[in-house]
Amino acid sequence: xxxxxxxxxxxxxxxxxxxxxxxxxxxxxxxxxxxxxxxxxxxxxxxxxxxxxxxxxxxxxxxxxxxxxxxxxxxxxxxxxxxxxxxxxxxxxxxxxxxxxxxxxxxxxxxxxxxxxxxxxxxxxxxxxxxxxxxxxxxxxxxxxxxxxxxxxxxxxxxxxxxxxxxxxxxxxxxxxxxxxxxxxxxxxxxxxxxxxxxxxxxxxxxxxxxxxxxxxxxxxxxxxxxxxxxxxxxxxxxxxxxxxxxxxxxxxxxxxxxxxxxxxxxxxxxxxxxxxxxxxxxxxxxxxxxxxxxxxxxxxxxxxxxxxxxxxxxxxxxxxxxxxxxxxxxxxxxxxxxxxxxxxxxxxxxxxxxxxxxxxxxxxxxxxxxxxxxxxxxxxxxxxxxxxxxxxxxxxxxxxxxxxxxxxxxxxxxxxxxx
Amino acid sequence: xxxxxxxxxxxxxxxxxxxxxxxxxxxxxxxxxxxxxxxxxxxxxxxxxxxxxxxxxxxxxxxxxxxxxxxxxxxxxxxxxxxxxxxxxxxxxxxxxxxxxxxxxxxxxxxxxxxxxxxxxxxxxxxxxxxxxxxxxxxxxxxxxxxxxxx
Numbered sequence: 001x002x003x004x005x006x007x008x009x010x011x012x013x014x015x016x017x018x019x020x021x022x023x024x025x026x027x028x029x030x031x032x033x034x035x036x037x038x039x040x041x042x043x044x045x046x047x048x049x050x051x052x053x054x055x056x057x058x059x060x061x062x063x064x065x066x067x068x069x070x071x072x073x074x075x076x077x078x079x080x081x082x083x084x085x086x087x088x089x090x091x092x093x094x095x096x097x098x099x100x101x102x103x104x105x106x107x108x109x110x111x112x113x114x115x116x117x118x119x120x121x122x123x124x125x126x127x128x129x130x131x132x133x134x135x136x137x138x139x140x141x142x143x144x145x146x147x148x149x150x151x152x153x154x155x156x157x158x159x160x161x162x163x164x165x166x167x168x169x170x171x172x173x174x175x176x177x178x179x180x181x182x183x184x185x186x187x188x189x190x191x192x193x194x195x196x197x198x199x200x201x202x203x204x205x206x207x208x209x210x211x212x213x214x215x216x217x218x219x220x221x222x223x224x225x226x227x228x229x230x231x232x233x234x235x236x237x238x239x240x241x242x243x244x245x246x247x248x249x250x251x252x253x254x255x256x257x258x259x260x261x262x263x264x265x266x267x268x269x270x271x272x273x274x275x276x277x278x279x280x281x282x283x284x285x286x287x288x289x290x291x292x293x294x295x296x297x298x299x300x301x302x303x304x305x306x307x308x309x310x311x312x313x314x315x316x317x318x319x320x321x322x323x324x325x326x327x328x329x330x331x332x333x334x335x336x337x338x339x340x341x342x343x344x345x346x347x348x349x350x351x352x353x354x355x356x357x358x359x360x361x362x363x364x365x366x367x368x369x370x371x372x373x374x375x376x377x378x379x380x381x382x383x384x385x386x387x388x389x390x391x392x393x394x395x396x397x398x399x400x401x402x403x404x405x406x407x408x409x410x411x412x413x414x415x416x417x418x419x420x
Numbered sequence: 421x422x423x424x425x426x427x428x429x430x431x432x433x434x435x436x437x438x439x440x441x442x443x444x445x446x447x448x449x450x451x452x453x454x455x456x457x458x459x460x461x462x463x464x465x466x467x468x469x470x471x472x473x474x475x476x477x478x479x480x481x482x483x484x485x486x487x488x489x490x491x492x493x494x495x496x497x498x499x500x501x502x503x504x505x506x507x508x509x510x511x512x513x514x515x516x517x518x519x520x521x522x523x524x525x526x527x528x529x530x531x532x533x534x535x536x537x538x539x540x541x542x543x544x545x546x547x548x549x550x551x552x553x554x555x556x557x558x559x560x561x562x563x564x565x566x567x568x569x570x571x
Contacts, residue, residue, distance in 0.1 A: 014491070042494040046515050052495075056513060059496035067502075293523060296491035319492070321522040330522045373518040375527030377488070384525075403479060403526060404472040418484040418525070 001026035004098035008032035011104035011273030011299035018303025033077035048159040107238035107274035115208035122232040140164035153235035260312040262302035272298030281315035289316040333366035362390035421505040430562035433476035438465035440557035481543035489520035514539040
C-alpha cells in the first residue's frame with residue numbers, strides 16, 4: 001500500500017502516526033512545502049519575541065520520521081492533483097503516485113478587499129517565513145498597523161510590541177476577539193493590551209492604503225481618519241487552503257467536505273485539519289474549526305481509516321488557550337454567547353481572574369476563562385459530552401472544577417473510556 | 421500498560437501522595453529540601469487530592485490512549501511514548517500556552533516551573549522508580565499501580 005500525505009503539520013503528522021500503527025509495512029511519503037522539519041505554527045510569535053529558537057520549534061524530531069519509516073520530502077510543493085491517475089504533481093515537475101491520499105493542506109490568510117492593498121508591501125502572520133520577514137524589516141519605533149483584532153492579530157501585536165514597534169490594531173467588530181468571546185471578557189483583554197501601549201480602534205476598518213515614500217504608507221480608515229504607518233500586518237482570518245482541490249472532482253463548500261471517516265467524495269482520498277469543514281458538536285452545523293486539537297484528531301481518524309481500521313470522528317468543537325501580554329485566555333464551545341436560550345453567568349473568583357460560563361438547557365455550552373486555566377479541561381469535557389450540570393452550576397462558577405463535584409455517571413467507567 | 425489507580429473508598433484525604441510526588445520530582449529528592457528549595461520555587465505535585473466532603477480522591481494523568489493534551493500541544497512538548505505508553509511533557513519544548521490544561525478532561529496537568537521557566541507538569545509515572553512515589557506513600561493503599569489490561 002502506498003500512502004501519500006500532503007502537508008506535514010498536526011493533521012498530517014497524526015495521520016501518518018495512525019497509519020503506521022495499523023500498517024507496519026506500507027510505504028508512507030509526505031510532501032511539505034516548508035523547507036525544514038514541521039514546526040508548530042502558533043510558535044511563530046514566540047520566535048519573533050526571541051522566546052524560542054528555531055531548532056526548538058519542530059513538532060516532531062527527525063527521529064520520529066526515521067522510526068516510522070516516513071519518506072519526508074521538505075521544500076516540495078504539490079501543485080496539481082490527478083485523481084484519475086492517482087498522482088500528485090509538484091512545482092518542480094515530479095510526480096508522486098498513491099493508493100491512499102491524505103490532504104492536510106491547512107489554511108491560508110484571507111486577503112481583505114482593501115483599495116490599494118495589493119500595490120503596497122504588507123505582512124501576514126502565518127508562517128515562520130512571515131515573521132522572519134517582519135524581524136528583518138521592522139525596527140524599533142516603527143509604526144505598525146495590524147488589520148484584525150482576533151487571535152492572530154493580537155499575537156502579532158504582542159510580539160511587535162516586544163520589538164518596540166508602536167502598534168495600532170484596527171477591527172471591524174465592537175470588541176476585540178469577537179469570534180471567540182463576548183464583550184465583558186474582551187474588555188479585560190483590551191485593558192491588558194492597552195496597558196502595554198497598543199492602540200485599539202474598534203468598529204473600524206481600513207478603507208484604502210497607498211505608498212507615499214519608502215517605508216511610509218498612508219492609511220485611510222472607514223471613519224475618515226488618516227494614519228501614517230511604516231508597516232501593515234494583515235490578520236483578518238484564515239480560510240481553508242483549497243488550491244490543490246480547485247478544478248478537481250473533490251466536493252467542497254467553504255472547506256473540503258469529508259464523511260465521518262474523513263474520506264472525501266473520492267474513494268481513497270482523505271483530508272483533515274484547517275482545510276476541511278465538519279459538523280460542529282454544539283451547533284450541529286458544518287464548520288471549519290481551525291485549531292491544533294481538531295487537526296490532530298481528524299488526522300488520526302483519517303489515518304486509521306486509510307489503513308483499513310474503521311474509526312469515526314464525532315465532531316469538532318472550538319477550544320483555544322493563549323497568552324497575550326501575560327494574560328492567559330481560554331475559550332471553549334459557544335463562548336461568544338450569541339444565540340438563543342442561553343444563560344450567561346460571570347464570576348471573578350480572584351483579582352484579575354474572570355470566568356464566564358454559558359449554559360443552555362441545563363448544560364454548559366461555552367466558557368471564557370481569563371487567568372483561570374487551572375483544570376479548565378474538566379469544563380471542556382462537560383461541554384463536549386453535554387453533561388447535565390444544572391445542580392452544580394453555582395459550584396462551577398465559584399470554584400476550581402473538580403471531578404468529584406460533577407455528576408458524571410461513574411468515575412471508574414469514565415477513566416476506562418480514556419484508555420479504551 | 422501499568423497505571424496509577426485511586427480507589428475512592430479507601431482515600432482518607434491525607435495528601436501524602438501529593439507530598440511524596442512533589443519530593444520525588446524535586447531537584448533534591450528529599451522532603452525538607454523539596455519544600456524549601458534553594459531557588460525559592462516549590463515544585464508542584466503531579467497528583468492532586470480532590471475533596472468534596474466526606475469524599476476525597478487523588479487524580480493524576482491517565483496516560484490516555486489518545487491524549488488530548490498531546491493532540492492540542494502547539495510545540496510538540498507533549499507526546500505519548502510509543503513503547504511505554506507514558507505521556508510526557510518536555511520542559512525544554514513547552515512554551516506554557518496552557519492548551520493542555522484547557523483540554524485534559526480530568527484536569528491532571530498543572531502549571532509548574534522547571535529551571536525557573538513556567539511549564540506544564542504532569543505525572544510521568546516516576547520514571548526510574550519501580551513503584552511511583554504516590555503509590556508507595558499511600559498509607560491506606562487507596563492508590564495502586566497495576567496493569568488492568570487497558571490500552
